[in-house]
Amino acid sequence: MLERPPFRSILAATVMSLVIAGSATAQDFSAAWPNTDFSRSTIQMDEVMSGGPPKDGIPALSDPGFRPAAQETRLAPREPVITFAPDGATARAYPVRYLMWHEIVNDTVEGQPIAVTFCPLCNTGIVFSRRLNGKTLSFGVSGLLRNSDMVMYDRESESWWQQATGLGIVGYYAGQELTQLPAWMESWESFRAAHPDGQVMDEPNWRRAYGQNPYVSYDSSIQPFLYDGAPPPHGIAPLARVIRVGNRAWPMERVRAAGSLTEAGVTITWQKGQASALDSANIGAGAEVGNIRVRDAAGRDVVHDIPFAFAFHAFFPDGVWMLGN
Incomplete structure (x- = not known):
């Protein structure tokens, strides 16, 4: 069973892929x-270009097991989880400690097929519907990157999908778009407080260093991994986090300083308590990044994600930067 090696090993092993990618063709x-x-x-x-591992070298998961949140003892309070809590369904937490090593979880919640996805290189944690044009798709990890972001593929047609946007980019579904569903990243402690009767994804039956970060100090790096595109504008650091809603991006530091911002029809709040998954070797001990929620005027959760600034600029080059000045 293959697994992703440490970040520095990947960097050394994929120098050649940068050369090859410059002239890559479909053939x-x-x-x-x-x-x-x-x-x-x-x-x-x-x-x-290649990200290092081959197709399915990072094994996506399907139909994971769950346990009651009250019975989970392995997660640190500040560890990040991706929360999916649709109306009328028991809230589910998908720990980033597992997504770090699997990147995609194909699940079904109250009859709704979903894909819970996380690209460590772009910090994009997004939940998509797996229904498209009346069909249910299942997704795997291609081992390929574009603008440093994971390229997913569906097992039905083997079309390629851009994880940061949900867009089909190559194959039968090229030009199609997956529906992003309301979900958010928060600390395990925050999830338990809000959903004491919730469910948490159980540890997968794979030999992985769950709870450890293979990309130590990545989010304090100067340059993103395998990215040679333009840097973000306005002097924003490439690996600074932003809150993306549609084609708008709010710098995390601006929201953190304000505590709460209401702009462009949404209210974004920041609260202390979540560790960065991409800082220290131990995920639960990472630097403080805080818990973000995005809601509309009626208090409903709004579709969003929290990419690095370079990823937002790469995939939304005409996007609006919400700088407050």
Whole structure:
């Protein structure tokens, strides 16, 4: 069973992929992807490169087990989880300590098929509906990157999907878009307080260093991994976190300083208590990044995610930066 090696090992091992990617074509990928329709594409193939592991080298999960939140003792209070709590369903927490090593969880909640996704290199934690055009898809990790972001694939057509946007980029579903669902990243302590009767994803039956961060100090790096695109504007550090709502991005530090901001029809709040998953070797001991919630005027949760600034700029080059000046 393959697993992602430490970040520095990946960096050394993939220098050659940078050279190869500069002239990549569909033919370069066709041997590993014989079922992908490369005649359909919304991108230039030389934008895609290997991230290190091969197809399914990072094993996506399906139909995970759960346990009552009150019975979970392995998670540290400040560890991040992705919360999915649709109306009428028991809230579920998906610990980032597991998503760090699997990146995709195919699950079904009250009959609704979902994909819980996390790209460590872009800090994008997003939940998508797996329903598209009347069909239910299941997703795997391609081992490929574009703008440092995970390229997912569906097992039904082997089309490629951009995790940061939910857009089909190559194959039968090129040009299609997955529906992003309201979900948010919060600390385990915050989840337990809000959902004492909630469920938490159980530890997968794989040999992995769950609870450890293979990308130590990544979010304090100067340069993103395998990214050679333009830096974000306005002097914002590439690996600074932003809150993305649609094509708008609020710098995390601005929200943190204010505590709460109401702009562009949403209210964004920051509260202390969540560790960065991409800082220290022990995920639960990471630097403080805080808990973010985004709600509309009626108090309903709003679809959003918290990418690094470089990722927002790469995938939303005409996006609006909410700087407050």
